[in-house]
Amino acid sequence: MRPLDHIGVNELTKVPKTDGTRVSASITGSLLALSKRATSASTCSRSWPIQGAGLIAAIVALFAFAADAEASTYGVHECTFSGVGGPAPDAVREGTGGVGPAGYQQGNSCGSGLGYLETRSTQPVPAAAYGQWGFKAPSGTRMNRVTGSYSLYGGNGAGNFPYVQFNGQIAIGSTAGASGPFDTAPYGPITSLGAGITCTNAAGGSNCPARAEVFSSIFNLGFSMEDFVAPNAPVVGGPALEGWINGPRQVNFDVTDVGAGVYTGYTAVNGGIVDLELYCLPSLDNQGSATQLKPCPTNGSGSSDLDVSKDPFHEGENELQVCVAEYGQSDSQWGCKKEPVRLDTVAPIVAFSSKQDPQDPDKLIAPFADATSGVDGGSIDYRADGGEWIPLKTELAGDHLEARIDSEKLSPGVRYDFRATAFDRAGNVTTASLRGDGSQMSVVGPFRTITDVTQFRVNGKSRVNVGYKKGGVITGKLVGRDGSGVGGASVAITETFAPGAKSRVETLSTQSRGDGRFRAVLSPGPSRSVIASYGGDYRYLSSHSGEVKLGVRAKVGLNVRPHVQAGDAVNFTGKLKAKGAKIPNAGKRLEVQVKIGPKWKTVGKSTQTDRKGGYRLHYRFTAAYPEAVRFTFRTVVLRERSWPYLTGFSKKRQVLV
Template sequence: MSGRLAVGRTVALGILLALSALLLVASKAEAAKYTVAQCGWYVGADADWADTTGGAKFRSDGYCVPPTGADPFGGIHLKSFTRGSGTVSGTRFARWHWSAPPTTGITAVRGTWWHALHDGFEQRLGGVNWTGQFSPSLSAGNTDTALREFSIGFSSPLPAFEDRLLCARGEDKWCPLEPDSWSGLRAVTFTVLDDTPPTALMTGGGLIAGGWRRGNQHVVVGGADGGSGIRFGETFIDGSRVAISEYPCDKVSIGGEWRATRMRPCRTNESTTHWVDTTKLSDGPHSVVHCTADFAGTNVCTGSQQFLVDNNPPAHPRAVSLAGGEGWRRTNDFDLNWENPDQGQASPIAGAAWRFSGGLGFDTGARFAGGRDRRSLADLSVPAAGSYSLQLWLRDEAGNEAANSAVTIPLRFDDLQPKVAFSTENSDEQVKATVGDEHSGPASGQILYRRVDAEQWTELPTKFDSAAAGAAELIAPMPELGVGTFVFRADATDFAGNKASTTLRADGTQMAIRRVPPPPIARAKPVPKGKSRLFARLRGGHGRGDALTVPFGAPALLSGRLMRADGAGLGDRELRVVSRPSRGALLPAGVETVRTGEQGGFELRLLPGPSRRVNVTFPGDGGQEEARREGLELRVRSGVTLRARPRQLRTGQAVSFSGKVKSAGSPIPRRGKLVAIQYLEQETHRWRPVLVTRSDHHGRFRAHYRFRYVSGRAAIRVRATALAEERWPYAPGSSAPVTVRVQG
């Protein structure tokens, strides 16, 4: 027995050294491992005990957790004992069994063992492979009650570990149960490989629900792990940790190291809620990640998920304007427009909040009009006439709004007519009316009057005196009233455009004044007026008389005499001279005055211009009757110029005529002015036409003539004549003659 034990210990020591080397290599590979403490350090045992005889030949005994404050290793043990007397068949055993969680495996075991073994009994320590086969790594076959430490390493992870008390003989042999044999184990530490990563979860919550977020938001997180279980959960925003959860795990701190107290220390599924204070984040997009770690320290993170944050309310609306202006109006309809501030990275404008308040405690309370990037409010109305204050502020899509950023706009509505009434005080000097309007106030007014039997009202110069808020007076001078009854009317308008009229006094009586005619006065018979005689004629050029023709641009002289019927001259009398231009002239009728001399004579120079008719009138005075001289005709010849080129030519050649018709004070006819080119017939000394042409709209004309039948030498005198036409305010006129010499 002792020889086999020595050999067994030597073999076990070699195996232990080999396993230690493997453990060193494994540690360098930085595999995901954790340690489990059993039966020691105030820790119990996560193991099950069984024997192959059904409890008939073996029994167990375990004591692992002393009272608090006692020696944590005082008397602790996990033991298997033989039971009773008699024998037990070979290969029968009792065992303590530890199972690693699924997806994990035991890579090393260290602890303390001791035993009392007799007649074929052995204590064996070893792993159970994936097929359920037990392979001992350490074994002892004799009694050694000293506490001995051991360390076992496995080249590949194993799903279980066992401590067996075994009848180490063949099945056809047996081992005696007396004296008692037993095996002991304590202060065991398992190293478990857990290289299957956990799963990190982010399953919901307001933070990742979409849309814009503000304030405290939650995210539902968790993890799943089929091995050692979930120990930690951490939530990161933009790479910085904002929350951590340490889930409940069965563990103990030993020498500054956390060790599990169960083979699977943590739960396989965990879920919790992490709260995020978004006010500590900048406005705009952010990313959230949740990471989960199992007890072996393997850390896995979810994919990044974006969310949007906005904790700051929008600034106040810009460029706020009220359609129709902020003044008083008589239509209860208000439309508001504004520009939204630049939100930058923050959430877009989701709508506008508003409220308006007025007198007598009226307040609508806060109201909201939704709409992304809303820039207007239409069809607002107030409950009654009066002045109100509208407060307007903005709300973004995250729900942020600040009423203290509101812009205040006045809403002024007045659909009530002003109250107008004439004063009850009688005055011969002025007419007075009062105007009252409690809302927009009186703006203007007018006092009018008419005879009671007339339809047309006459305005009086009215003074508008705004004496106090909401009140004014209309004051007008009393007009010169004739005989009869006169009615007065007062019109008033307030600043909203409401109008009112009245013909009543404040006491409800008609504002009317009656004037009685004075007694008749005898009138003297009128003195008969003397008859007047007026003579007038025209002079100019080489002629004089009732009708006169002058060259273009020449003046004329009007002269004559004003006399009584007896032929005596009427001196220092004013005469009126009216000149009416002929049809087609642009000039209006001219009116001038001239005074007679001591003997009644007068002269007036008539300026150059188109043809005209001149009338002279004496309007009469206190002693003389009216006198007229009408129908004086002043005719003005047309002005024409003419050029001929060449001035010398042969028979068969053509001469070119050009010139211009002058038109002072008159437009050239639309179709042009008729012009005749004439030559002087020497035998009769008469001007004969050569051709007729028209000028352009500016009076310029051109024409050509070919001399075909001239023989010998001839000096031909030609001229241009502007002919008479309808709506041409000039008499026919000719240019100066031009001589053209033709060689036959």
């Protein structure tokens, strides 16, 4: 439909008071006076006629003077003289066999001169047969009164009997001949009438012969119609009703009336008419009467483009009412449907919190407000040094947007900007880069406090070697950006053991004291490197120390007889200590050494332990000694890539030869 201000209507009355399903009007004369000029049959029209401004004014008047009505009434002319009623579109051939026997010939000359509907006897017909021109009231209507003229002639009809009937009962009949006006008023409302000829011979009797002089005709018919079934409430839908809206939208509707048919209608918002619809321009004669019993179609459809920027729309819920009127020249009945139109044209308000939570500075909070439809979602983004915006996972949490930035990803000294976007249920969007106090939501990264692990030592040093089965004491201090201690923090001590250890990595945990200092005891085992790391929390960033080294010397035992005669042999035996180490299947290489002067020399050649660390070296003293000689021996655990201990020595043993 076209907006009202496009067709010259500047001021509209309020819509009639209704019960939400039906309204009616008693002033329709001006409508009829205008619409009777239509030259076509009933059609659904999307545009107004040439005299549109007057027609619209009449429709508005129709609404303004509406009152409850139980039925609408209208007049119809069919088969009238001088072409007033034109043809008889509702006249139907009826009779035995559906359309009457072939012997009762029916003619329709309505619409030309002194036209009429005629039935004439032209051939023999069976007993009890009949043929007539009939009219039936459309569904949902009745004929309150029908006037017209008739002409009957029977003569020597030989059983052929001409008649006029109301509601299936013969009201006028004659064999001698009769003509004149008729009026159904004494009979009350009727739903059908007809005029024709019947063979009065009893069924099973002889046929009625052809009698060309026998005929029945009716013409100049006037119907006073009543539509007693109101239109159905329109079926309303379309984008305007699909939740909250923030701009122009269309509402669509389908309308139905089983009686006289859908005629006109309106769309109103909050009691003010915003659009009109003309579904039908009925065909009217020059006296203003319709030219058929159902002047308008049963079904129609229309739409209204709603301009929500103008009165009578307001923010929030608006009452939309779509109404349709059936055709009627008085007391038109209406069908109406109400639906809510939810309007929100104001964007939400959003801004970041004025300050970060000191206990959780990576949490980004952006409170919002929306007075009408409510915030439906949003997002928080950030960028570095004016680069591309990067979205953060954002949640709608009560009255604010919430996201989390990982300060680990923010480089110190780099400026980071943040923005929050909120949208409401109507689709209005707001983006803000300010805090609630008006300051820019920016940070020279990161949010969380930078930490560092300082003074990290093992046994007070960065590198230390200890004996077998000796551990170490780790000490250090966790500090913030300003050098103050970070207390109550969990510090992980990670030991990475040398190759060949059964366990490659082990971790133990300790906690910093109030001044940030921490301490941990390392268990005995293979050589290892050690670091301390702090995983960070909601307030502090993670950090880790440099590496300290704990070297552990190997340990091995040595047994040998203390006295031996020259020329005799001895066995050097012992066992390798290997806590936490994997002894290879081929054993660990060792050397038994003897001290010659200031140096140590290998006895024979190196030997291998067994898989359990035990070893045995057989040696014979073959030299001749002029006097007793005392030798000093030791076993050496050689350092190798795949062995997790430093070089180690057994206790010295002496042998007297």
